[in-house]
Amino acid sequence: MTDTTNQTAPIERVPSGIEGFDQLLHGGLIKGETYLLMGPPGAGKTIFGNQMCFHHIATGGRAIYLTLLAEMHSRMLAHMQTFDFFSEDPLADKLTYISGYATLEQQGLDALTKLIRKEVRKQRATLLVIDGVLTIEQNTASLRERKEFLHALSVTTETSGCTTLLLTQYDRGVYDQPEHTMVDGLFHLTAQLHDWRLLREIQIHKFRGSGFLEGRHSYIIDRHGIEIYPRAESLMKTNPIPLPTSLTSIHPAGRMAFDVARLDEMIEGGVPTGSMTAVLGAPGTGKTLLGLHFLGAGVRRQEQSLYFGFYESPVQLKRRLAELQLNIDDKEVSRYLEILTQSPTEDIIDVLGEQIMATVRKKKVKRLFIDGLSGFQNAIASQERMDLFLSSLFTTLRNLDVTTIWTIELADLLNPTIIMPATISKMAALVENIVLLRHVELYSQLYRLISIMKMRQSKYDPSIREFRISDSGLDVDATFTSAEAILSGIAHSGESTGQESAMGDPLTSQKEPQ
Incomplete structure (x- = not known):
């Protein structure tokens, strides 16, 4: 008994x-x-x-x-x-x-x-x-x-x-x-x-x-x-989600490609599955376009993908996706791509986090593109709370095996040294991968450069590449030659380097008369 x-x-x-x-x-x-x-x-x-x-x-x-x-x-x-x-x-x-x-x-x-x-x-x-x-x-x-x-x-x-x-x-x-x-x-x-x-x-x-x-x-x-x-961090503490097998296995993680050929080559086929990637850059460097490439690659592979942003309207996103051969009105595309746009004046950061996590769980999202850190910064009163919130959100997404791209805007448009503010540098430390996009001015013309600053526990090509934005999207140069010529031109603006690349010779084509 x-x-x-x-x-x-x-x-x-x-x-x-x-x-x-x-x-x-x-x-x-x-x-x-x-x-x-x-x-x-x-x-x-x-x-x-x-x-x-x-x-x-x-x-x-x-x-x-x-x-x-x-x-x-x-x-x-x-x-x-x-x-x-x-x-x-x-x-x-x-x-x-x-x-x-x-x-x-x-x-x-x-x-x-x-x-x-x-x-x-x-x-x-x-x-x-x-x-x-x-x-x-x-x-x-x-x-x-x-x-x-x-x-x-x-x-x-x-x-x-x-x-x-x-x-x-x-x-x-x-x-x-x-x-x-x-x-x-x-x-x-x-x-x-x-x-x-x-x-x-x-x-x-x-x-x-x-x-x-x-x-x-x-x-x-x-x-x-x-x-x-x-608070998102308090929920995470009381309801922890175990790490997925892909992140606990001793075998290398899978890859999530951007379908930008030479960029994918630089990162061994894509960013590691379940990782967080910060895309840093000044306005107009192509951060949003790179994130849309990432989502487009997911749709083509029939992977559930989510866009969450603050500054692009649905009409603007539709037009930009159309340039990447993605029609969001198409049933097959809409089946794998969810778009959430949010006012940048939202007062409660936990509301934003809940919207993301609710959709991630409902749709079983595998690719997530969060377009803009500033939208979250506008919604919070304390930087200390921001760090706790991001750490909790990132941990939860990783544990759900979601591969995330997050754009962070840098204020300096034409600073070749790229010194990040302390607050952004601290946030960037929370992610596994960092991609830097920047403008460089040479002879009254702007050029765009891309580089991989960090990719934790993964091989990558650290060289700086020139890239261009065309009607079909983002195109990265095959070698670092043109980027080297552009950067050398900054240091020696009165001399021709004679460097050429598959994308043309930026110095000789734009150099002013001596």
Whole structure:
């Protein structure tokens, strides 16, 4: 016979219906316990409480929304109708709205306690939301009364299996009031300006009986209601993805070609499968075109490919892909190529990361081209957070065996020494491969050069090559001869080098009269 005396029943969760919030709590609230959600006016507490109620009744539960505010329920519900979570179905038998304001004001805290106990039993409620807990503090003479109220509330909800969420505008220190210490969980919403943007964040200060994702996490309020985006690095830490066989094997990794003949020759047939490649270059050097070559090569090999960018419109991408003999309106092309364009003014970097990862998982993407690091830089307030986010994103993509190309724009248009800013240099250190594209000016004409700066654990040709952009795409010179002539011309602009290449003689054809 099995001894069950020391076995405990599994924890029963109550999902909030806010996916990101449930992720923070590893599955949702715990049934029968009492929680406090605090934050300043306008942070979204009332939206949060109503959104949770509507989800709860939609999944078979029964809820009470009790207000201690002067606001009329009809006005509050009118506001809630603008959100997708609001249901037009009759609410009377599932969701009950009650005002406890008059009871508290006229009869005191004991009468409010009796009202709550009566309604929870009468409605057989499994979720109770109390909005306006600050009103209790304002109408109570002593801390002892408030502690007794919270204790009685906990007993009532625990014995009935009713999960309780308290909403308060209190926004001072944490853990300096009985509401903070006596509840089973404390959640804090903040909304503050950073430069011109409003950044909304939620933090779980405590959550008894379960682990949770620590730190601050971003959220937004839109037509869906509250949407919470856990930090990408915290999700990666709690849900690690094992490395694919291709990256743990002692055998060399496969290759992902660009289908740019001489470039592929320089890198032994392509970049290693599952690796990250940074393409560095000033505006106009051909970074986007090189990334589109990479995606086009994937489509031709029937590999699921994804473009994610900020500055190219779908119309522009369609035209540029057409030059590479790829028609995105063609069913066969659209079957293997997904295009996601995003406004460069997006405020939350975790939203961008989630969009990428959701598509990667859904489409089983093998080739990913992220066009522009600056779009992510614009969406984040801290460089330290940027480093953590990129490290997490890159690790996740590698572990999913996704081969990624990422463009990074350099500010100097005509600097032959290419000294990278410290922030970009640190980001470039996170990737396995680095390709540098640059302009060189010679005799009032611009030339483009390409070189492989880094390819970890892989052979490559380190020579600098000249390349040109034509109607059919990017064409790399067969040798380094023309590039050497161009670079020698920088050092000795008054002399002819006499060097020639398959792409022509840039010095002799452009040299000014002596």
